[in-house]
Amino acid sequence: MDPPTPWITWAMALWDASLNQNLLHEVTSPFATQAEALVLAWLTPYFGMQGGHFCSGSTIANLTGLWAARDAAGVKTVVASDAAHLSVEKAARLLGLAFVKVPVDALGRLDREQLPDLSDACLVLTAGTTSTGAIDPLDLVGTAKWTHVDAAWAGPLRLSHAHAGKLDGLDGADSVAVSAHKWLFQPKDSALVLFRDLEAANAAISFGGGYLAKPNIGVQGSRSAAAIPLLATLLAWxxxxxxxxxxxxxxxxxxxxxxxxxxxxxxxxxxxxxxxxxxxxxxxxxxxxxxxxxxxxxxxxxxxxxxxxxxxxxxxxxxxxxxxxxxxxxxxxxx
Structure with missing residues (x-):
């Protein structure tokens, strides 16, 4: 599921390596912080989200979304289909949350008829399962205490005039994960986690420290300037x-x-x-x-x-x- 990258990403990745910017603080990432803000401001409206941040792959993005669900909304259980990416179950285990698998229907989508009680749960819907590319019923968004959409694969279809409708309903989710190294044609270790209520989510997943100039948001501390190659790609295309x-x-x-x-x-x-x-x-x-x-x-x-x-x-x-x-x-x- 990893496409070849455009040449402009190679040039930007080399430039990134030469500067070695660190997104922990604006002083250590004078352009990278601006680039990430520009990319997020441009992309998030397609997903109906307020904002978010880059991270190293959708495994981290899914973990971050479920972490916010636990600490911002107080969910106790994660519910996902049998076809959900293994990172979802990993995240539930790491976060100490119960994990419930729901069978899929004949088209490989989560079977809505077999859903458990969702009043205290984070429902994870997959937009483009790894095995078959199935898209779970997104009209289920909002039926749980928190809805996270793992759109690692199919998420970029929101930018297509012809196929954006396949993901209708996604904009009501609480969090969304997208792998930029898949259908946004970026190098590895490039993904995004997006939130509908950014302030509430960030408050739940931020940590401070005496050695930090500002709170660190998300799972990762130091992280690369992955937004720069994507910004260059979007400017070019x-x-x-x-x-x-x-x-x-x-x-x-x-x-x-x-x-x-x-x-x-x-x-x-x-x-x-x-x-x-x-x-x-x-x-x-x-x-x-x-x-x-x-x-x-x-x-x-x-x-x-x-x-x-x-x-x-x-x-x-x-x-x-x-x-x-x-x-x-x-x-x-x-x-």
């Missing part, structure tokens, strides 16, 4: 450039799904919800099929005890015709 790339990837995934559905040798699990295709050969020999495909083209996931092939549309420069040709050739070799 704008919303339209980013949206064009996202729309292209959605189209690529649909084209592959069409080819799979037309093949006599392949079975499509479901139409892609967020540019992830899950499929297998009709003879169910998934491992042999994947080995017959070009190395690294396909990964696997296990659904209800059975292995499926998995293709993620993450590279806007992909030659989709070549991908389809390779997948169909592998399916024939596997007959």
């Amino acid at each position: 704008g919303r339209e450039g980013l949206a064009q790339r996202l729309d292209r990837l959605m189209e690529v995934a649909d084209a592959l799904a069409d080819a799979i559905e037309s093949s006599d040798h392949l079975e499509l699990w479901n139409r892609p919800q967020s540019a992830i295709n899950v499929f297998r050969p009709t003879n169910r020999q998934s491992d042999a099929f994947i080995q017959a495909a070009p190395a690294g083209m396909l990964s696997t996931c296990v659904l209800e005890g059975e292995t499926w092939a998995r293709s993620v549309a993450a590279n806007p420069s992909v030659d989709v015709d070549l991908v389809i040709e390779s997948v169909l050739a592998a399916s024939r070799a596997n007959v």
Whole structure:
């Protein structure tokens, strides 16, 4: 799920390393602090949030969101689907919160009919599950004491004119996690945690110290200036450039799904919800099929005890015709 990064991020990452700015305080990050504020001010309205901060990956973003849920709202339990990212259960365990898994429906989404009592819970909804790209029912936002949306993968679709509606309802969440190193095309260790009530959340997750010029917000102390490469990317591409790339990837995934559905040798699990295709050969020999495909083209996931092939549309420069040709050739070799 990690796309190639644009060249401008390499230049900015090198510049970052030369300055070694530290986001603990403005004096040690004279430009990085401004860059982060600019990026957050530009991005947060798409998610209906007031603000937030960068962190090293959505594992930290999810932990931060659940920490705020515990200390700002007093939740005792975390509820998420079987398909939620493992970082959600990790966060619950680290925070001493009970964790309840809810089965998924036929489309891989959290099954709303099997939800427990949410009056004292943080409900975690996933916008783009890791295995299948499923998007949980976002009309459930607001039904729990705190709602956190793990939008690590599909969150950037909010910037697409064509596909933003897939995440309608997200703006009512209390917190949102987004991985910038996925569909915002940034280097690793770049993610955001966003809050609807920023003041309340920050008050719950801030610590001071005699050696600090101001309170430290969030899990991390020292952290890199990850906003600078993203700011450069957004200045270079704008919303339209980013949206064009996202729309292209959605189209690529649909084209592959069409080819799979037309093949006599392949079975499509479901139409892609967020540019992830899950499929297998009709003879169910998934491992042999994947080995017959070009190395690294396909990964696997296990659904209800059975292995499926998995293709993620993450590279806007992909030659989709070549991908389809390779997948169909592998399916024939596997007959």
